[in-house]
Amino acid sequence: MIATLSNYGLQKYQFGKDVRKMRQMYGMSGKIIYEGRWMQGRTDPIIVVEMNEVITEREAAFYLEVNNHLHIISTLGYIENSVKLTIFIQEYAPQGDLAGYLMDNPNTFTLPSFAEVFLQIADAMSYIASKRIVHGDLGCRNVLVFRVDETQLKNNLVRITDFGLARFIDKKPARANELVIPVRYCAPEILRTNRHSDYSEKSDVYSLGVLIWEALSNSEIPYSAVDKDDVVKEMKLNNEKLTRPHPCSDGLWNLMKKCWHTNPDVRPSFALINEELSHIDVSDSRDVRSSISLHEIPTNYKYELDEDIRIQNLLGGQFGKIYEAEWISRKERPIVVIQMDTEPSEYEAMVYTNFDLHRNIVDTFGFV
Structure with a gap:
């Protein structure tokens, strides 16, 4: 060596x-x-x-x-x-990896900052793909954060690391059967057959879509409601995709869906993703931090009873009723529905919608 x-x-x-x-x-x-x-x-x-x-x-x-x-x-x-x-x-990256940084510093990045970070990652991946290399383990934990600057977007700096699962497209790894498969991040074609020919630029593109979802979800593990990787594998093979995170612009959500196309040939290349991220519009964000005024109660009800959510058993409640509930329209974590006796105050509505993105604060999905 x-x-x-x-x-x-x-x-x-x-x-x-x-x-x-x-x-x-x-x-x-x-x-x-x-x-x-x-x-x-x-x-x-x-x-x-x-x-x-x-x-x-x-x-x-x-x-x-x-x-x-x-x-x-x-x-x-x-x-x-x-x-x-x-x-x-x-x-050495003084801010650590992106997963840890987002977990320790929730809500630090605005959507324009995220778009810049994703652009830098796509640029690096385009270069890696040009070398006919598949990274094989793209996720927030393998992106290092060197600089964070909310005032100057281009001054943010991240770098890709960890090539422990990488492979050359033109050369099958000597110990391929010993390599771990990151089930929650990898493309479904790898889960289906795990042949060397399944690893390509487009399988890394799929993983980039998961990375974007993970970052916008404050470093939440993909399919976090499901404990076992074998179950996640079956879900992905049945084309059950991750749901839209928040905050998230239409542009970023559409890009994620392109990355997750079932047919690898239809997924965009990293060069095309790079181009798209260079001009992406994040102004149509559903970012509640900027879209909800401190003097305005949200009136847009995101979900409907018996269409998106089904109420089940009454669990209790002192100032309102708390019901066990289940999703109809999506597969997600177990939920409860809280029926309030009075309309929430402006401040209370703001708290429910603005401070639900931390992993140790209960998540409010929306109003019914």
């Missing part, structure tokens, strides 16, 4: 002279990531990635093949060693 590293022009560094290994940040069988620190010359934050021979064979070449793209993690160099490890020096 050392010869290969030199062929890619990577700089060689030494522990104790150039780089110091700090606390362990992540560890799994065959791969450990440490916080790193330069000892001389440079001050930019870094991580140290140690991979054994098995992980190196599966993952290392992809980092080298797509190095030096603005929106893909940069491998800055390597450390020569005598224990048959491949040790990369990579840049």
Whole structure:
């Protein structure tokens, strides 16, 4: 592997002279990531990635093949060693991954900011596809957040990482049967047969649609109401798709649906997605944070009884009645219907609609 590293022009560094290994940040069988620190010359934050021979064979070449793209993690160099490890020096993302960032900072991104983030991801994926590489594990957890700026959209910066499930289209992986399938994110053609030929740019496009849904859902796990992946697999093979998140513009929702087309050939390429995101209109947002005034009670009832929702048993209630209920129009998490004795105040209506996007605050789907 050392010869290969030199062929890619990577700089060689030494522990104790150039780089110091700090606390362990992540560890799994065959791969450990440490916080790193330069000892001389440079001050930019870094991580140290140690991979054994098995992980190196599966993952290392992809980092080298797509190095030096603005929106893909940069491998800055390597450390020569005598224990048959491949040790990369990579840049450190101070804000962590996108999934964690959205979970810890709900409602930080506006829809225009999200559109910019999705554009950067699509740009990176277009480059990856041009190298005839399938990432295979696209999700918010594998997007690193380097910079967040709500005032200057182009100043936001994210980068794709983790090529642990990646593969070259023209070369079947040596241990393909050992690779995990991310059921909730992957395309249905992979779930159906899992042949090497099922992995393509268009299977990654499907996953991008799920990533967009996940990000707009504040990092909610896709199909979170379903515990077992086997059940999710059957749902996806039966063409049961994720429902529209909120906030979400019509443009982004239409893009997601294009990404999820059952026929991979009909899905757009990343180049086309890049073009669409460059001109997408997010002004038709259903973002309640901007569309509902503090002095206005929502009068648009999103659901109808016995058409979208069916009321069942009375559960109780002191200031109104709380009923067990079920969805008719969609498959979702279990719900209750709260029948209020009086019309909600302006402030109460605002609380129900504006502050339901955090994972630890009860979610209000809408009014009936």
